[in-house]
Amino acid sequence: MTDTDLNKPRNALILLGCPQVPVQTSIALWLCAALNRRNIPCLVGGTPAARSLLEVADPDHHYLTEVADLDTVIEELAGGTRTVDAAFVLVHNTAAVAYAATMQEIAGGTTYALLFGEETETRMADLEGVGCRVIAAKGSHNPLPLKRRVQEVLDTWDA
């Protein structure tokens, strides 16, 4: 961990993967709330289905602030019209590994790959050499182990 990682980011992105695994929606909403409490503006990017799961769960946007289409977010970051200090990429399949690697390349700040699901060891191996920070907790239905691991990172910002 470097000193830069310990600094509280000025803004953050949560990039949603395929919403097939229940942990994703829960962790994303919790992370939105945790970032809001720290006054860190947070954009959530995802597919229509992944976004709908969040927006139906938080209809009055108590936790969600800015929500955008996944492809639009990628285009803005790749084109340099948007930058983020911290990108949290939710990863449970091989496609999300590619998105995490892409974020590491184009987002500009620190990319955190949040690994969950039943194949975290394989996903961790897939991410070797990519350079993003990996936060992993095996499991598909219980969000608490991953929440605890992410909380440890957030705590370093509060120190």
Next chain:
Amino acid sequence: MGCIEKLDYEVIIRHASFPEAAKYIRAHCAEAYEVRPGFRIFDKAIIGIPPVLIGLDGDVVTFPFTKPCHGTFLLRVSDGAEAAMIRSKAKRVKP
């Protein structure tokens, strides 16, 4: 990469890993080029684990296309302008 789905493409490999896609391109395409994730192809930023390989055979472009719920597909599309753009901007690694 919504607009890519509107192209007249051929699927070469479904659910490909990036090493598998790169291996295919090196073995079967006349020319191979390396790009970084975010490189624009068919007006969209490419998603992938770097370095991402793109293959060319004349006007035919072979490239990986990733969707969050469906994984990575190795696609082939004939487009002379896009092939010329890749030749001018990307790093040639084969031959």
